[in-house]
Amino acid sequence: MDKNQVQGLAKLARVEMSDTETEALGHDLEHILSYVSNITAVAATGERNKLPSHRNQFAEDVVVNTTGEYRDDIIAAFPDSQDGFLKVKSILNQ
Amino acid sequence: MPHPFRTIEETHNALKNGTLTVRALVDEYLAVITEKNPDINAYLEVFTDIDEQVSRAQTMFDNGTATMLTGIPVAMKDNMLIKGHVASASSKMLESYVASYDGTVARILKEHGAILIGRTNMDEFAMGSSTENSAFGRTKNPLDTSRVPGGSSGGAAAALAMGGALISLGSDTGGSIRQPAAFCDLVGMKPTYGTISRHGLIAMASSLDQIGPMTHTVRDAEILFEALSVHDPMEATSVPVEKRISTHTEKKKIGVPRKMISQEGLDPEILTAFEISLEKLKTQGYEIVDVDMPLSEHALAVYYILQPAEVSSNLARFDGIRFGLSEDGNTLLEVYEKSRGKGFGKEVRRRMILGAYILSHGYYDAYYAKALAVRSMIEKEFETLFEQVDMIATPTSPFLPFVAGEKVADPLAMYMSDFFAVPANIAGIPAISLPAGHAKNGLPIGLQLMAPLFEDKMLFTCGKTFLGE
Numbered sequence: 001m002d003k004n005q006v007q008g009l010a011k012l013a014r015v016e017m018s019d020t021e022t023e024a025l026g027h028d029l030e031h032i033l034s035y036v037s038n039i040t041a042v043a044a045t046g047e048r049n050k051l052p053s054h055r056n057q058f059a060e061d062v063v064v065n066t067t068g069e070y071r072d073d074i075i076a077a078f079p080d081s082q083d084g085f086l087k088v089k090s091i092l093n094q
Numbered sequence: 095m096p097h098p099f100r101t102i103e104e105t106h107n108a109l110k111n112g113t114l115t116v117r118a119l120v121d122e123y124l125a126v127i128t129e130k131n132p133d134i135n136a137y138l139e140v141f142t143d144i145d146e147q148v149s150r151a152q153t154m155f156d157n158g159t160a161t162m163l164t165g166i167p168v169a170m171k172d173n174m175l176i177k178g179h180v181a182s183a184s185s186k187m188l189e190s191y192v193a194s195y196d197g198t199v200a201r202i203l204k205e206h207g208a209i210l211i212g213r214t215n216m217d218e219f220a221m222g223s224s225t226e227n228s229a230f231g232r233t234k235n236p237l238d239t240s241r242v243p244g245g246s247s248g249g250a251a252a253a254l255a256m257g258g259a260l261i262s263l264g265s266d267t268g269g270s271i272r273q274p275a276a277f278c279d280l281v282g283m284k285p286t287y288g289t290i291s292r293h294g295l296i297a298m299a300s301s302l303d304q305i306g307p308m309t310h311t312v313r314d315a316e317i318l319f320e321a322l323s324v325h326d327p328m329e330a331t332s333v334p335v336e337k338r339i340s341t342h343t344e345k346k347k348i349g350v351p352r353k354m355i356s357q358e359g360l361d362p363e364i365l366t367a368f369e370i371s372l373e374k375l376k377t378q379g380y381e382i383v384d385v386d387m388p389l390s391e392h393a394l395a396v397y398y399i400l401q402p403a404e405v406s407s408n409l410a411r412f413d414g415i416r417f418g419l420s421e422d423g424n425t426l427l428e429v430y431e432k433s434r435g436k437g438f439g440k441e442v443r444r445r446m447i448l449g450a451y452i453l454s455h456g457y458y459d460a461y462y463a464k465a466l467a468v469r470s471m472i473e474k475e476f477e478t479l480f481e482q483v484d485m486i487a488t489p490t491s492p493f494l495p496f497v498a499g500e501k502v503a504d505p506l507a508m509y510m511s512d513f514f515a516v517p518a519n520i521a522g523i524p525a526i527s528l529p530a531g532h533a534k535n536g537l538p539i540g541l542q543l544m545a546p547l548f549e550d551k552m553l554f555t556c557g558k559t560f561l562g563e
Binding site for chain 1: 191192194195288327328330331333334337389392395396398399406410413414415416417418420423425426427429430431432434435436438440443444446447448449450451454460461464465467468471505506509
C-alpha cells in the first residue's frame with residue numbers, strides 16, 4: 001500500500017499523520033490485510049443466521065431527566081465556550 | 095499476598111459480624127496500593143471520595159441494609175464512566191475528561207455500597223493485549239515485573255494480583271478480560287453479549303464489547319455477574335431477562351477442538367497444562383470429546399475486519415469539538431486532524447486507518463460484508479457444536495505472559511494473543527478463563543471454557559468444580 005493511499009485514508013479518518021508514520025503504516029496494513037484476506041477463501045453460503053429475537057429496541061418517547069440536569073457538566077467539558085455556547089471554528093467566512 | 099486473602103463471602107461475613115470494619119478493610123488495600131502501585135502502575139488514579147464511600151458502606155452494615163457487595167473494594171477499568179471522575183480510556187484524547195453520568199455498572203455497584211477504589215490502566219481505547227499501548231505508561235505483571243499483565247484490562251488484572259482490590263471490572267472485546275486473567279493467575283469472565291449493560295462503557299467495537307468480572311474465585315465472579323446482569327432500558331443491546339433463554343440440555347460433555355489448538359505457536363508448556371486440566375475435568379465427571387471448529391480458526395481474521403471498522407466509527411466522536419483534547423488549527427478540518435493526530439496513539443491510529451480502508455468503496459464487499467457472512471457461519475458452527483457438547487475447552491492464550499517490548503514491533507504477533515479468545519466475542523457466547531497451572535518458571539496458565547448463549551451459569555458451575563470451590 002503506497003504512501004498516497006495511506007494519506008488518503010488518514011484524510012478520511014480525519015487524522016493528521018507524519019510522512020514517516022504513513023510509510024510505516026503502509027507496511028503494517030499490508031501485513032494485516034494479507035492475514036485477514038484469508039477469509040476470502042471461506043466459501044460463504046450467503047445465508048445469514050436467523051434473526052435474533054432481540055432487535056429493534058426502542059425507548060419510549062418521554063422525557064426522563066430534569067431540564068438542565070447535565071448542562072453544566074457538559075459545558076464544563078467544552079474545550080472553548082462563551083455564555084454557555086460551544087465555540088467552534090467559523091465555516092462560512094471564507 | 096501481604097494481607098489475609100479473602101473471598102467476597104468471607105469478607106462480607108467478617109464485616110457483618112463486626113470483626114472487620116469497612117474502614118479497616120479498605121485501609122489494608124490502600125496501604126498495598128501506596129506500597130506497590132508506583133512500581134506496578136495498575137491504577138492511574140485512586141479516587142478522592144473513598145472516605146465518603148466507606149462511611150456510606152459502614153452505615154449500610156450498621157442499619158442492616160448491606161448486601162454481599164457492600165464495602166467490597168473494586169478496581170474499575172478506565173473506560174467505565176463514573177460521574178465526577180475522569181475516564182480516559184488510557185488516552186491523551188480523554189486525559190482530563192470528567193464523566194457527566196454514571197454508567198450502569200457504576201450505578202449498580204454504588205447502590206450496593208461497593209467501594210470504587212480507582213481507575214485502572216489499559217491499552218488505549220482497549221486496543222491491545224499487553225497494556226503497553228497505554229498513553230500513561232505500561233503496567234507491570236505483579237507475578238514477574240519484567241513481563242506484561244496482558245491486555246487490554248491489564249491494570250484491572252494487576253490491581254487484583256498485587257493485592258490492591260478484591261474484585262475488578264474489565265471489558266472484553268477480543269479477549270481483554272480473559273487473557274489478562276490468564277496472565278495474572280486470576281478468574282476472568284466475558285458474559286453472554288447483552289447480559290451486562292454497556293451504558294457508560296466507552297465504546298470500542300459495539301457488537302463485540304462486554305463488561306465482565308475479574309476475581310480470585312469463580313464464586314466471586316458469579317456474585318458480581320448476578321449483581322450486574324440486569325436488563326437496562328438505557329442500552330439498546332441489553333437483552334430483557336425473559337429473552338435470556340437457553341434450550342440447552344446438559345450432557346456433561348466438553349468439546350476440544352484439537353486441530354485449532356495444535357496451530358503453530360502454542361507454547362508446549364501450555365499444551366501440557368491443558369491436557370492435565372482435561373484429565374482433571376474427567377475425574378470430575380466430564381466426558382472429553384474431540385470436536386472440529388474449522389470456521390472458528392478464521393475468527394481472528396473476521397475480528398480484525400469487523401473490529402477496526404466499528405472502531406473507526408465509534409472513535410469518530412473524538413473530534414476536539416465538544417470534549418476531550420482539542421488542538422487549534424486554521425480551519426475546522428485542521429482542528430479535527432490535529433486533535434485526533436495528537437490525541438490518539440499509534441495502535442489506535444493504525445486500527446482507524448485499517449477500519450477506514452475496510453469500509454471504503456471498493457473494499458467493503460471483499461472485507462466487511464464477507465466478514466459479516468463468516469461471522470454468521472461461526473455463530474451457526476457453535477450452535478451445531480453445542481447440540482453435542484455443553485462447553486468447549488481451549489487454552490486461554492497461546493503464549494505465556496511475555497516480556498515487555500517483545501511483541502510491540504509486529505502487530506500481528508500481538509494480535510495472535512487472542513486467537514482462542516475472539517471466537518466467543520464473534521459469536522456472543524459466554525467464556526471464562528480459569529487459573530489452570532503454571533509453567534516451570536512459575537508463570538500462570540489459563541484454561542478457557544466457552545458455553546452456549548445465556549448459559550453463563552454453566553461456566554460458573556464447572557469453574558467452581560474445576561477449582562474445588
